[in-house]
Amino acid sequence: TELSDSPFSEFVGKHPGEPNVMEPGLISDPFAGYGALREQGPVVRGRFVDDTPVWFITRFEEAREVLRDQRFANSPAHSAGGGNADTPVDRLLEIMGLPEHYRVYLSGTILNMDAPDHTRIRRLVSRAFTARKITDLRPRVADIADDVLRRLPEHAVDGVVDLIPHFAYPLPITVICELVGIPEADRPKWREWGTHLVSTRPELHPETFPEMIDHIHALIRERRAALTDDLLSELIRVHDDDGSRLSDVEMVTLVLTLVLAGHETTAHLITNGVAALLTHPDQLQLLKSEPELLPRAVHELMRWCGPVHLTQLRYATEDVELGGVRIKKGEAVTPVLVSANHDPRHFADPARLDLTRQPAGRAENHVGFGHGMHYCLGASLARQEAEVAFGKLLAHYPDVSLAVAPEDLRRVPLPGSWRLASLPLRLS
Numbered sequence: 001t002e003l004s005d006s007p008f009s010e011f012v013g014k015h016p017g018e019p020n021v022m023e024p025g026l027i028s029d030p031f032a033g034y035g036a037l038r039e040q041g042p043v044v045r046g047r048f049v050d051d052t053p054v055w056f057i058t059r060f061e062e063a064r065e066v067l068r069d070q071r072f073a074n075s076p077a078h079s080a081g082g083g084n085a086d087t088p089v090d091r092l093l094e095i096m097g098l099p100e101h102y103r104v105y106l107s108g109t110i111l112n113m114d115a116p117d118h119t120r121i122r123r124l125v126s127r128a129f130t131a132r133k134i135t136d137l138r139p140r141v142a143d144i145a146d147d148v149l150r151r152l153p154e155h156a157v158d159g160v161v162d163l164i165p166h167f168a169y170p171l172p173i174t175v176i177c178e179l180v181g182i183p184e185a186d187r188p189k190w191r192e193w194g195t196h197l198v199s200t201r202p203e204l205h206p207e208t209f210p211e212m213i214d215h216i217h218a219l220i221r222e223r224r225a226a227l228t229d230d231l232l233s234e235l236i237r238v239h240d241d242d243g244s245r246l247s248d249v250e251m252v253t254l255v256l257t258l259v260l261a262g263h264e265t266t267a268h269l270i271t272n273g274v275a276a277l278l279t280h281p282d283q284l285q286l287l288k289s290e291p292e293l294l295p296r297a298v299h300e301l302m303r304w305c306g307p308v309h310l311t312q313l314r315y316a317t318e319d320v321e322l323g324g325v326r327i328k329k330g331e332a333v334t335p336v337l338v339s340a341n342h343d344p345r346h347f348a349d350p351a352r353l354d355l356t357r358q359p360a361g362r363a364e365n366h367v368g369f370g371h372g373m374h375y376c377l378g379a380s381l382a383r384q385e386a387e388v389a390f391g392k393l394l395a396h397y398p399d400v401s402l403a404v405a406p407e408d409l410r411r412v413p414l415p416g417s418w419r420l421a422s423l424p425l426r427l428s
C-alpha cells in the first residue's frame with residue numbers, strides 16, 4: 001500500500017516498454033525482475049523513481065566497467081544536458097517542499113562528487129577507515145555485540161524476538177556513532193531519520209531533512225568547544241585549519257552520509273544474512289562447524305543477499321558505446337548490483353548460496369559494495385561488523401531459529417534495496 005500511495009507511483013507504466021524501478025514486479029522480486037532485464041541485454045532502457053530516463057547496466061562485467069569508467073560522472077552538473085534536466089534532487093526538494101537552501105546538502109554528498117573534489121574529500125575521510133583502524137576497532141565491535149546479544153531475551157514476547165530493532169540496528173548504529181562522535185542520546189533520532197529518508201513517501205516527513213541538518217550544525221558547534229579524538233573533531237580540525245580542504249557544507253554532508261550509510265545498510269546485511277543462514281540449514285551447519293569460514297561467508301552473503309541493489313545514478317560526460325548501445329552525453333545510467341551479482345556469465349549456479357564460493361583470502365568477487373572510485377568507503381567496517389554479528393549470534397544462541405515460515409518473512413517494499421520488515425527468531 002505504501003508503494004501505491006507514493007508520489008513516485010504516478011510514473012509507473014507511463015512509458016510502456018521502459019521498466020520503472022517502482023514497478024511492483026521489480027520490487028517484489030528484484031532477482032527475477034532485474035534478472036529478466038539482464039537476459040534482454042547488458043544495457044537496458046528504463047526509468048528511475050522520479051521518471052528520469054536511465055540505462056540499467058545489468059551484467060557483472062559491464063557494471064564494473066561503468067563503475068570504473070571516468071566518462072561517467074556522479075554529478076549531473078558535470079555532463080552537459082544533465083545539468084539542466086530535472087534530477088532526483090530537484091524532485092525531492094519539490095515533493096518535500098524544501099527551501100532551495102537545502103539543495104546543496106542533498107546534492108553535495110561524497111557520492112554526488114567527481115574528481116577533483118571527490119578525490120580531496122575521499123582522501124581526507126579515508127584516514128579514518130584504514131585497514132589498521134578497522135582492525136583496532138574489532139574488540140570494541142565484539143564487546144558491543146556481546147552486550148546487545150546478552151540483552152536480547154529481554155525483548156522476547158512469547159519466546160519470539162525481532163532481530164532488527166534489538167540487534168541488527170543497535171550494533172552498527174552504536175559502532176558508527178562512536179566512531180563519528182554522535183552522543184548516545186541522539187542515536188534513536190538517527191534511526192528514525194534513516195527510516196524516513198529511504199521511505200517511498202518522503203512527503204510524509206518534510207521535517208526530517210531540515211532537522212538533521214540543524215542537528216549536525218548544532219553538534220559541530222558543541223564539539224568545537226571541546227574537541228576529542230572522534231571523527232567529527234578530526235573533520236572540524238581540518239575545516240578550521242583551512243576551509244579550502246573541507247567546506248562547511250562538505251563537513252555536514254559527510255557526517256550525514258557516514259552515519260546514515262554506516263548503519264542502515266549494515267543493519268540489513270546482518271538481517272538478510274541471518275535470514276539466509278537460517279533458511280539454508282546445510283550452510284548454517286557448515287559455518288557452525290568451520291567458523292574460520294566467516295570472512296568468505298560474509299562475501300558470499302553480500303553477493304547473494306546484499307542490501308543495496310542499485311547504485312547512485314551516473315551521467316555520461318560524452319557519448320559512450322557499451323554493450324551494443326550508444327549512451328548519449330548527459331544520459332543517466334545505473335549499474336544494477338543485484339542482477340550483476342547473480343549473472344550466470346560470471347557466477348556458476350548464481351542462485352545457490354555457497355559459503356565456500358568466494359576465494360579464500362580477503363579479496364571479494366561481487367559488486368555489492370560497488371566498484372571503482374566510489375567503492376564503499378565502509379566496506380571493511382561493514383564486513384567486520386557482519387562477521388562479528390553472525391559469529392556472536394551463533395555463539396550466544398547456537399539453536400537460534402526462524403519463528404515464522406520462510407515464506408512469511410515480509411520485506412519493506414523499496415526500489416533498489418533488499419530489506420526485511422522484521423526477522424522474528426526463537427533463541428532456543
Ligand code: HEM
Pocket residue numbers: 110111112122176257258261262263265266269306307308311312313367368369370371373374375376377378379381382
Ligand atoms: C558507497 C554499499 C556500509 C559509507 C557505497 C556504495 C555501495 C555501498 C554499493 C557505492 C554506491 C555507488 O557507487 O553509487 C554498502 C553496503 C554496506 C555499506 C551494502 C553494508 C553492508 C557502509 C558503511 C559506511 C559506508 C559501514 C561508513 C562507515 C559509504 C560511503 C560511500 C559508500 C561514504 C560513498 C563513497 C564515495 O562516494 O567515494 N556503499 N555500504 N558504507 N559507502 Fe557503503
